[in-house]
Amino acid sequence: MTPVPYDEWRADAADPAFSEWLRTQSEPEWTAVVSHPFAASITRGDVPDADMRRYLVQDFQFVDAFTALLGAAVASADSFEARVPFGRFLGETATTEEKTYFHRALAALGATPAEMTSPESEPVTADFRALMDEARTSLDYPLILAVLCVAEWSYLGWASRAEGSPPENFVHREWIDLHEGPAFRAWVGFLRGELDRLGPALEEERRLRVLDFFRRAVRLELRFFDMAAGGSPAHP
Numbered sequence: 001m002t003p004v005p006y007d008e009w010r011a012d013a014a015d016p017a018f019s020e021w022l023r024t025q026s027e028p029e030w031t032a033v034v035s036h037p038f039a040a041s042i043t044r045g046d047v048p049d050a051d052m053r054r055y056l057v058q059d060f061q062f063v064d065a066f067t068a069l070l071g072a073a074v075a076s077a078d079s080f081e082a083r084v085p086f087g088r089f090l091g092e093t094a095t096t097e098e099k100t101y102f103h104r105a106l107a108a109l110g111a112t113p114a115e116m117t118s119p120e121s122e123p124v125t126a127d128f129r130a131l132m133d134e135a136r137t138s139l140d141y142p143l144i145l146a147v148l149c150v151a152e153w154s155y156l157g158w159a160s161r162a163e164g165s166p167p168e169n170f171v172h173r174e175w176i177d178l179h180e181g182p183a184f185r186a187w188v189g190f191l192r193g194e195l196d197r198l199g200p201a202l203e204e205e206r207r208l209r210v211l212d213f214f215r216r217a218v219r220l221e222l223r224f225f226d227m228a229a230g231g232s233p234a235h236p
């Protein structure tokens, strides 16, 4: 879809935030991600163990490149105030939260040590890592923000759709908890706020480059869930 220029779009937008422009210009794929059948199955707690294991083995590789990207955000942010939330989240991801979760969840799902230390990458995992590496090595703060924002905002999107009582199985329940709740919402709010702060002041060409990274990340999130669901695409 040819993007509607930001200045034209915001003239009639109810919420003229730059991050909202990025999201709306990434439809229908955005909605396909946050309503993906695999994500819905996580929220119900009924993903078969073999599928959850394949997904988490691949996601552990995603998290490695994602952690490096957070480091690039610390390095490229334009103020001390902006560096601090990245540093805090980086510490949480690298130590307490996702790392211990992955080890416990993959052990419970019967993953072998080789699958965790030298796993084979699915094509979408390699492509996602390549996009994160491209953003990281650019050291271009808005491009880094675009990729981080998609990863976190889209995960908040599906996790906040969970209804009813949380799944009993900790593998599902903790994965939802890691992507929901007040702290995670504040983190997503921060990422969106940074894009909203910087985007309007960018030249149109730079805005379109940020949108290109945002859209590529959204498409990869969709392919990632398709891979997890066994390869059957839920593309719109």
Ligand SMILES: Cc1ncc(CN)c(N)n1
Binding pocket: 059, 062, 063, 151, 152, 155, 221, 224
């Ligand atoms: C593929 C993917 N995208 C996003 C997230 C959320 N951190 C994740 N863990 N994995």
